[in-house]
Amino acid sequence: MPRVLRSARLLGVGVLGVTLLGGCVANDPAASHTALTVDSSATDCAVSANEAPAGSIRFTVTNSGDQVTEFYLLADDGLRIVGEAENIGPGLSRDLVVQLDAGSYFTACKPGMTGDGVGKAEFTATKTDAAAAVDVDLAAQIDTANSDYASYVSDQIGQLVTGTDSFAAAYRNGDDDTARGLYASTRVHWERVETIAESFGDLDPKLDLREADLEQGQEWTGWHAIEKDLWPAEAEAGFEAYSTEKRAALTQQLVADTATLHTKVQGVSFTLSQQTNGAIGLLDEVATGKVTGEEETWSHTDLWDFQANVDGARVLYDGVRSILLQTDADLAASLDTEFASLQALLDVQRVGDGFTLYSALTPAEIRALADQVNALGEPLNQLTAALVL
Template sequence: MRRTPIVVSALALAGITGLAACSPDDTAGSGGTAAAAGRPGKITVAASDTACTVAKSELAAGTSTFTITNSGSKVTEFYVYAAGDRVMGEVENIVPGLTRDVVMELPPGMYETACKPGMTGKGIRNPLKVAGEHQPLSGNAQLAEAVASYKRYIKSQSDTLLTKTEEFADAVKAGDVAKAKELYPVARTYWERIEPVAEIFGDLDPAIDARENDVADGQEWTGYHKIEKDLWVAKDVSGDKKIADKLVTDVTTIVNKANSATLSPVQLANGAKGLLDEVATGKITGEEDRYSHTDLWDFDANLQGSKAAVQSLRPVLQEREPALVKTLDEKFAAAEAELGKHRSGDGWKLHTELSKGDLRALSDAVNALAEPISKLAAVVAR
């Protein structure tokens, strides 16, 4: 939804390669023909600039793996929506020639699939019927406790998110640019930690967190990044009082929805991977906080949010794949150590203070972590 093709050019300019965009099942740049031809047990999706052809329009309830191949010229993404555009699962940043997999748990009901060429708008949609008996993964006691543990984490972070966003909005409305600049990365830290849950709820995420080039024609740009631009570029937020009030209203809605949401264990696994994709496509490149350059605050928050999801799943993973747990512990520690080199007081260096070598080392650490994390959903879905 939020990662537009501008990211690709940013990667080239930075000279960074090998970012965390692919899972072990991905076939980037090597033709993607295996996915197009179909793999056992996977639902192929042929995406282009004008089409989104899903191999099946009816599925049995339970876990399913969608394999999406982008043969178009634009970066795309794939979603499955329930009623009200509630996101059941997604995969972003599928660049031309890339194939990516996503595992979802779908109870019986009517859904819509969607490909979004250019990663904006409502996308190319098709109906999807899911039928039959369903034994939820959360029927497993360990997985149920994993979800409960993660929801406790989400509550703690979302409650503080609301408090810090209110403080940020008050500074904006008071015209206190210096204080608002100080509070901006702090408030966003809590947002970035819970973003996998926040993204579930339709248009609220873009209203809160869209960047200027993510806004569709005819839509108003609101949220954190609109105020960010006014703080660092215009250095004037006198016209942002309504935007600040709307931000608090939208964050309040997200917090309430996040705390009452029903989550699948697979969503925890996908969220852990999705947060690393966020790092690779927005934080390391400097695209996310392009005016304030406070991307490393977000980087740390995404890393910690991903780790929290993994820790919630840890008892299950330890029982099913203990070697994977050991690898994850090692790779998280390595990524945290690499990021820790760029501490500055209680916060972080600005993105503009990092060299290309610094950014490459960070991307390597994230890439090394993304590979084992990409295995989580399949382990959880067993």
């Protein structure tokens, strides 16, 4: 779900260098972080310090306001997102752990999760002479995990390009039955790597903006604009089907933007914290859109997206699991259990190659899915802190 400030959601691709884990496995990973606090109120975003040594930094964000809030760490241009903690309810706290190179950044909060945010301030990660011994074997595992995930992203976006071409051709030519059949199965490739796709400027809102998130005067393009036209019976009374010209314009833009995304992900590299925070971000997508049925307003194919987000989070987790076993085996066991439990609930809703429409789920089924997302979210939110020492 695109929002303002999501120009580089997954830790700002290209902003951070790869920082290796130390030579010794810490018994208490939190002890290796610089710990800062953030008070997010209705009008301010008060960080306990405006600088910290480069390396692993833990921001504990407490919401003292009366709206759900978000905390952002932005790159030196004030736009690209280096890290974020989302969906922090009033009176609650959440940790954001990031791995920073020396340099200049900005902090900001967004009460209500809309608008430009409040309390934007400069933050500096200072150079340090501290040298950690590098565990060569562990460093190799990290390099492999990062490389494997880069290959996975490239493959998923490649499949998205192919599927989008077929979908767009069917829709443009008026073959709506075929287009409806391709809609959800093509979008899964986007949803599996959504946090990466959101990293590249305005491509995210161009491709995936929901009508409910449109700002005044903003042009609506992408998947959901087409979705509404493909399921007109689910649209509001008085909805008028798009003209042939509008269909052609929407598909041309969709194909072009997807091709641009494919170009941008080639050669992208990742850090360990980018992967772990990416997994957390994908589960946030489930919690804030898919499990609520808000993502696919007209097609009701939310469970396809739900599964794809979980797929992506699981790929990210599996890529770092062997490392986690060395730092926190209990956390790995908990994540194994909770991922399996969530998958079991999703499997119950499978119908052939797809899923039950979200509109057909019972309140009890929705509640069970939501509860299990929360159960997985608790240990998953500890993943970055357990690995980035």
